[in-house]
Amino acid sequence: xxxxxxxxxxxxxxxxxxxxxxxxxxxxxxxxxxxxxxxxxxxxxxxxxxxxxxxxxxxxxxxxxxxxxxxxxxxxxxxxxxxxxxxxxxxxxxxxxxxxxxxxxxxxxxxxxxxxxxxxxxxxxxxxxxxxxxxxxxxxxxxxxxxxxxxxxxxxxxxxxxxxxxxxxxxxxxxxxxxxxxxxxxxxxxxxxxxxxxxxxxxxxxxxxxxxxxxxxxxxxxxxxxxxxxx
Numbered sequence: 001x002x003x004x005x006x007x008x009x010x011x012x013x014x015x016x017x018x019x020x021x022x023x024x025x026x027x028x029x030x031x032x033x034x035x036x037x038x039x040x041x042x043x044x045x046x047x048x049x050x051x052x053x054x055x056x057x058x059x060x061x062x063x064x065x066x067x068x069x070x071x072x073x074x075x076x077x078x079x080x081x082x083x084x085x086x087x088x089x090x091x092x093x094x095x096x097x098x099x100x101x102x103x104x105x106x107x108x109x110x111x112x113x114x115x116x117x118x119x120x121x122x123x124x125x126x127x128x129x130x131x132x133x134x135x136x137x138x139x140x141x142x143x144x145x146x147x148x149x150x151x152x153x154x155x156x157x158x159x160x161x162x163x164x165x166x167x168x169x170x171x172x173x174x175x176x177x178x179x180x181x182x183x184x185x186x187x188x189x190x191x192x193x194x195x196x197x198x199x200x201x202x203x204x205x206x207x208x209x210x211x212x213x214x215x216x217x218x219x220x221x222x223x224x225x226x227x228x229x230x231x
């Protein structure tokens with residue numbers, strides 16, 4: 001019902017179409033709801049797969065931790081390995097990396113901040129465009145999108161060969177956790193974004209494992225649902 005209310009308030013032209021062709025918004029929602037949800041889940045799964053390939057694959061210059069993905073482990077088993085440049089900043093273990101991702105101080109780690117920026121700038125994400133200039137996470141994505149990225153990496157580093165459980169109760173838990181990440185990212189930006197961006201422009205943490213965006217990687221590889229401040 002909330003979706004229908006938002007649709008009615010924000011998209012009057014859609015309401016007219018629904019009334020004309022389906023006999024009302026609820027009828028149109030009933031007709032297409034399952035297909036729309038399926039497409040959305042498929043798009044999300046594709047996005048998460050690209051997150052893993054960019055930041056967790058052994059072949060990626062932007063990897064924060066390796067020996068995580070099944071494809072890499074099938075070739076060569078071994079423990080998860082934190083990027084050596086992250087180790088130099090004090091993130092010695094996978095749990096340290098996870099804690100940093102779930103912190104409102106992540107922006108103060110220049111290496112992790114740079115790796116995330118470089119990964120987005122590389123154009124490797126689905127629908128992404130390769131950028132030639134250094135940017136910032138504030139310019140590259142909304143709070144909500146960054147929260148999604150950080151949450152998926154945080155969860156993927158729970159264990160090797162991680163795959164999410166699609167059970168309804170766990171999906172609810174994931175939504176709650178994502179909302180918590182939204183607040184963390186929002187606060188991180190409020191407190192630390194300017195310092196992180198200035199450090200990156202000065203080159204602090206930029207030349208990480210060859211992950212300089214200029215060098216790049218191979219071209220190949222009513223009440224709103226979400227608080228407006230996250231967009």
